[in-house]
Structure formats: structure tokens, C-alpha cells
Amino acid sequence: MKAIILSGGKGTRLRPLTYTGAKQLVPVANKPILWYGIESIVSAGITDIGIIISPETGEEVKAKTGNGDRFGARIEYILQEQPAGLAHAVRIAQPFLGDSPFVMYLGDNLVQSDLDLFLEHFHANSLDALTLLCPVANPSAFGVAKVDDNGRLLQLVEKPKDPPSNLALVGVYIFNNTIHKAIDAIQPSARGELEITDAIQTLIDWQSPVEARQIRGWWLDTGKKDDLLEANRVILDSCIDCQIHGEVDDQSRIIGRVHVGEGTKIVNCTIRGPVTIGDHCHLENCFIGPYTSIADRVTLIEADLEHSVILQGAKVDRVHHRIVDSLIGQRAYLTEAPRRPKALRFMIGDDCQIELSN
Template sequence: MKALILSGGKGTRLRPLTYTGAKQLVPVANKPILWYGIEALVNAGVYDIGIIISPETGGEIQKKTGDGSRFGANITYILQENPDGLAHAVKIARPFLGDSSFVMYLGDNLIADDLSQYLDEFTTKNLDALILLRKVSNPSAFGVATINDYGEVLELVEKPKYPQSNLALVGIYFFSPEIHNSIETLKPSARGELEITDAIQSLLLSKKLVSARKLQNWWLDTGKKDDLLEANRIILDTNLSAENLGSIEEKSQIIGRVKIGKNTRIINSTIRGPVIIGENCYLENCFIGPYSSIADNVKLTETDLEHSVILESAEVLGIQQRIVDSVIGQRTKIHLALKRPKAVSFMIGDDSQIELI
């Protein structure tokens, strides 16, 4: 069994943050989204992993993620020159995949379920495809499945104008080598892409064994700011353990589950968990509220922050109004020169400089 993680694309829904970086490397609870997928696959016993990358961000992903040894995996990088669809990604990965069955995992997805149970079912029943589904309120934005009472898939449609069900395809699929034969017969959709839903529909028409299972727990596609913040909230809520490797000084107060990295100084500040703060940070005269993630080398002074994600080496100085529901990019600098009574909310890309006067 192999795995194929799709980590290309242009991340348009997370701009401006992704103008300068890969959306799959945006951190959730101070860990790149992509790494959660790798860890989920390794925990399920899949160690041979191919990662689809784009020319724009592939180098950054390779540098950050490495050869897979940190995860106990072996990673092969596969360049997709143009984002021509999920099925196209499988097509260009054929030399890596060979005749092996594989898991396809969209690199900006997060799920709570253990993949092992689905992998076991796929293998035990000798299926040609197993898809994971989740009820959604806006099915026309997704690939949609119609199934019967036995979990058998009747039809798949990509982003239908008039959905026949509210069951969206989660970005995790299990395939036998039969999927390659289906992909070879595909023609580009109206979007100009080779759609994986069309490939699975082709399996159905060929009477291959295609089954579906509904997720038991949460699923998030982190392609938008609000979804990213929600993923950060859930991970902090469910996975964070309190730990202090830094220095808590001068009337500071730590409340609840808070994780603080090495060489971080907390001065005259209150931190109310769940919160994670990286290494080599400096916080003075701050209130850090629940569901905030602060990456390495961040400097915050006179700042009131809640339900936000601050990326590496950012500086927020003198913002005495509350910052909420924000994502602030790497090396960003925000300075407030005049007090104002209102809360502020940001979505700021890397290397920005903002002065509120």
C-alpha cells in the first residue's frame, strides 16, 4: 500500500497569505497542515508516500518536510507542472504508484477519524475504491455522492448545480490499480480538469467494487481563513497538553492548558489556554486568549489577542485593541501609533508592514 498526498495548487482561497507560500504549510497549532496528513498515514501503517508539488511552492514544501525520515516515512516528490485536476495528479504519479493500491489524501484536509479502520475495510473487502463522505450544508461546492442503505455508491457528481444528496466527498480516497484504467479514458470537464469523481463514476459504470463510509467525527478543508481558524481551535481543544519550557516573569499568569517553547519569555502578561506559543518568542504586557497559536520567533507587546494564528517571526507592537479571528503571516510587522476603542481582525500575508495611525 502506498499513499499520494496532493500538495500543489495555488491556494487562491487563502490569499494573500498564500501568495508567498504553500497553503499546506500554513500551521495549525504550530504544525503545518500537510504534516497532519503524513502522520495520519504513517499511523495507519502507510510509509511509502508520494507528494504532488507545484513549481511555485514545491521547493518550499521539500525543504520544510524533507525525505520523510522525521515521520518514519519515505517521501517521493512528484512535480505537477499545471493544476489540471486530481485525476491528472494520479496520472502523472503512475510511475511512483506502479501496480500498488494507494490512499489519495488532499494535503489541506484534516480529519479526526483513524484511517486504519477504512484501510482495513478497503483491503479486507478487496474494493476497487472506498470513498469517505460527510454531510455538508452546501453540497454544490463539493463532489457529491448518492448511496444506498448498504453504503454502495450509486452516483458521483462534481459540484452539481442541483445536488441529489448532501454527502460531500472528503479529500481522502482508497484506490486499487483499476483507477488508472478509468483515468486513461477521461476527458477534461467543463472546468478543464480531469476530475477524480468522473474516474470513480467510470469504475461504477464498469461494475467495479466501489463503497463509501461516512466519517464518524469532524472533517475540515482548511482552504479558507475561517476553516483554518476552526481547525486551529479543534486541534488545540483536543490535542494540546500543557508544557512550559520558557521563562514566566514579572506578574505573569498562566491559566489552563498552555504550551510554551524553549527560550520564550513571558513578561507581565496573562495567557488563557488552550494556547500554544513557539520557541524564542517575546511577549510583554499582553493578554493571549483561548484558541491562539503563536509560532517561533514572534514578538508581541501591548497586545490583546484571541482566536488567532500568528506565523513565524511576526511582530505585533502596541495594539491595545483586541485582535480576534486573525491570521498574520510570517515576518509581518504591525504597529499601532494611536489608541482606538474597537477590536480589529486581520488576514495578512507574509512580509507585510502595517501601521495604524
């Protein structure tokens, strides 16, 4: 069994951050989104992984993620020159996949369910395809599946005005090698892409054994700022333990589950978890509220923030009002003039410098 993870795309919904970096490398709870997918695949026993990359961000993905040793896997990178669709990604990965069955995992998704039970069901029932589904409140915004009472997949509809169900396609698929024939049989969609939903629908039309199963737990699509902040909240709620590796002075208060990295110095701060703080940070005279992730080498001086993600090397210096629901990019510098407004909300790209005044 092999796996491919899609880590291309332009990440337009996370700009300006993704003008300068891959959306799959934006951290959630101080870990790149892409790595959660790799870890999920490896925990299911699959260690031969191909990562589909784009010309724009591929080198960054390769440099950050490496050859797979840190995950106990072997990673091969596969260049997709143009964003020509998910089925096109499978097509260009065919030399890597060979005749092997495989998992296809969208690299900007976070899924709580373990893959093991789905893989067992796929093999035990000799399926050609198994799609994972999750109930959603707004199915018209997703690809939606129609299934019968036995879990057999009857139809896939992309962003329907009148959804046949509330079951959205999660972005994790398991295929046998017959999917390659189905991809060869389809044509590009109206947007000029080879759609994986069209290939699966072709298998359904051929009466191939295709099923769908609902995941247990949450599914998070991290394509937009608010989605990413929600993912950060959920991961911090479920995964963070209290570990203090840095230096916390006697005037500081640590409340709840807070992780403080190596070489980090906390001076006269109140930190209320769940919060994760990376390595070699400096926090002084700050209040850090719940559901905040602070990456490595961040400096916060006289800052009050909550429910935010601060990326590597950023600096917030004497912003004397509360910052909430914010995503601040790498090496961004945020400061404030003497007069200040009541509330601040930001999405700030890498290498920015901002001074606030009335």
C-alpha cells in the first residue's frame, strides 16, 4: 500500500501568507498542516509516500519536510507543473504508484479519525474505491455524496444547489489501481481540470465496487483564516499537555495546559491555556489567552492576545490593546502609536511591518 499527499495549489484563500509560502506548511499548534497527514498515514502502516508539489512552493515543502526520516517513512516528491485537478495529480503519480492500491490525502485537511479501520474495510471487501465522508451544515459548499443504506456510493455531486445529502467528501480517498483506467476515460471539466469526482463517478457507472464511510470525529479544512484558527483551537484542545522547557520567572502565572519550548523566556506574563509557545521566544509583560499558538523565535512585548496564530520570527511590540482572532505571518513586525482603537483583528503576511495610530 502506498499513499500520495497533494501539497500544491496556490492557497489564494490564505493570502497574503501564501504569496510567500505553501498553505500546507502554515502551522496549526506549531506543526505544519501537511505533517498531520503524513503522521496519520504512517500510523496506519503506510510508509511509502509521494507528495505532489507545485513549482511555486515545492522547494519549500521539500526543505521543510525532508526525505521522511523524521516520520519513519520514505517520501518521494512529484512535480505537478500546473494545477490541472486531483485526477491529474493521480495520473502524474502513476509511475510512483505502479499497480499498488493507495491512499490519496489532501494536504490541507485535518482528520481526527484513524485510517486503519477504513483500510481494513477497503481490503476486506475488495473495493475499487472508498471515499470518506463527514456530515456538514452547508453541503452546497462541498462535493456531496449520495449513498444507500449499505454504504454503497450511488452518486457524487459537486457543490449542488439541491444537495442529495449532508455528507461532504472529506478529501481522503482509498483506491485500487482501477482508478487509473477511470481517469483515462474522463475529460477535463468546465474549469479545465481532471476531477477525481468524475473518475469515481465513472467507476460507479461501471458498477465497480465503490463505497463511502463516515469518519468519526472532526474534519477541518484549513483553506481560510477562520478555518485555520478553528483547526488550531481544536488541536490545542485535544493534543496539548502542560510542559515547561523554557524559563518562567516568579512574576509569571501559567494556568492550564501550556507548552513552553526550549530556550524560551517568560517574564512577568500571564498565560492561560491551552497555549503552545515554540523555542527561543521572548515574552515580557504579556497576557496570552486560550487557543493561541506562538511559533519559534517570536518576540512579544506588552502584548495581549487570544485565539491567534503567530508565525516564526514575528514581533509584537507594545500593542496596548487586545489582539484576537488573528493570523500573523513570519517575521512580521507589529507595533502601535500612542493612541489606539478598541479592538484589533489581523491577517498579516510574512515580513510585514505595521504601526497603528488614529
